[in-house]
Amino acid sequence: MGFEKIIGHDKIISFLKTAIKNDKLAHAYILEGQEGVGKKLIAIEFAKAVNCKNGTLGCETCSSCVKVNNDNHPDIYIIKPDGNSIKNKQIEEFQNNILLKPYESSKKIFIIESADTMTVSAQNRLLKILEEPPSYGIIILIAQNSHSLLPTIRSRSQTIKFNKISKKLIEEYLIENYNIKDIDLAIFSGFSDGSLGKAINLYESEEFKNRRETTIDIIDEIIKGDKLKLLDYVDFFEKNKEYISEILDFFTIWFRDLLLLAETEENRYLFNVDKIDILKNHVNTISYKSISKSIGIVGKTRKNIDANVNFGLSIETMLLNLQEAV
Numbered sequence: 118m119g120f121e122k123i124i125g126h127d128k129i130i131s132f133l134k135t136a137i138k139n140d141k142l143a144h145a146y147i148l149e150g151q152e153g154v155g156k157k158l159i160a161i162e163f164a165k166a167v168n169c170k171n172g173t174l175g176c177e178t179c180s181s182c183v184k185v186n187n188d189n190h191p192d193i194y195i196i197k198p199d200g201n202s203i204k205n206k207q208i209e210e211f212q213n214n215i216l217l218k219p220y221e222s223s224k225k226i227f228i229i230e231s232a233d234t235m236t237v238s239a240q241n242r243l244l245k246i247l248e249e250p251p252s253y254g255i256i257i258l259i260a261q262n263s264h265s266l267l268p269t270i271r272s273r274s275q276t277i278k279f280n281k282i283s284k285k286l287i288e289e290y291l292i293e294n295y296n297i298k299d300i301d302l303a304i305f306s307g308f309s310d311g312s313l314g315k316a317i318n319l320y321e322s323e324e325f326k327n328r329r330e331t332t333i334d335i336i337d338e339i340i341k342g343d344k345l346k347l348l349d350y351v352d353f354f355e356k357n358k359e360y361i362s363e364i365l366d367f368f369t370i371w372f373r374d375l376l377l378l379a380e381t382e383e384n385r386y387l388f389n390v391d392k393i394d395i396l397k398n399h400v401n402t403i404s405y406k407s408i409s410k411s412i413g414i415v416g417k418t419r420k421n422i423d424a425n426v427n428f429g430l431s432i433e434t435m436l437l438n439l440q441e442a443v
């Protein structure tokens with residue numbers, strides 16, 4: 118693949134390349150940023166570039182680069198969560214492994230995926246490794262939120278923050294690789310929230326499309342104000358409990374579109390560009406104040422669910438409060 122195939126993150130790539138060229142590598146890096154933004158891709162390209170035998174930062178043809186591309190490089194390890202977290206036992210294996218010199222390269226590289234899921238005991242063990250890393254060891258921690266890591270781990274690592282990828286770059290990629298056009302393009306790049314991985318997943322997911330359609334039906338129902346029917350939808354939320362954050366996003370984004378439309382009558386910045394008729398109808402039905410109140414209700418529901426308030430109750434309350442607000 119190579120660094121040049123990565124979408125966005127030019128500054129990070131050039132920073133890492135310079136570190137390799139100047140032989141100024143840190144023992145530990147934290148790659149921090151939202152899911153699907155390209156952290157793991159860059160970690161692997163970085164590992165490839167560090168160990169490239171031609172010294173060209175990833176020639177793609179030497180035996181080392183070929184092994185990385187085939188996922189069987191003997192000096193590059195990827196550690197993934199075992200279930201929901203990275204366990205102490207996994208870090209113990211890593212601790213024993215890093216003591217052994219690299220097999221064929223100058224550096225031995227360990228990439229820890231979802232490092233922010235490490236248990237406290239695993240983190241304490243990792244800290245021991247970071248306190249005295251062998252000269253040939255490079256540890257790359259991939260995390261959505263580095264603040265889930267112990268401050269002592271953070272202070273011994275170089276943190277690299279990944280920003281969202283621009284809408285323009287995501288759209289270019291979707292056009293080139295998936296031939297997505299027009300309204301679809303605007304929807305998937307819009308909902309991707311700056312994550313290319315998410316844009317691709319959304320495009321490939323029928324369920325995503327169905328969840329979005331149902332959510333819009335529910336909002337339509339709320340605005341029409343049919344109380345009995347509304348509670349029928351509680352089932353939909355229960356069935357899609359694991360996607361609740363996405364569904365609440367649909368709500369928030371819909372109401373934001375309404376605010377935008379109420380303020381400017383400008384279509385260009387809308388997310389739900391394919392639903393313009395329904396949006397216009399809603400803007401004509403409810404007041405500006407009701408729309409902003411609705412955004413607050415959805416936000417409060419999100420907080421309640423995050424705080425483990427009873428799920429069904431939170432949803433029912435949200436639906437009824439929304440109905441009252443509009």
Ligand SMILES: [Zn+2]
Nearest residue numbers: 169176179182
């Ligand atoms: Zn190479």
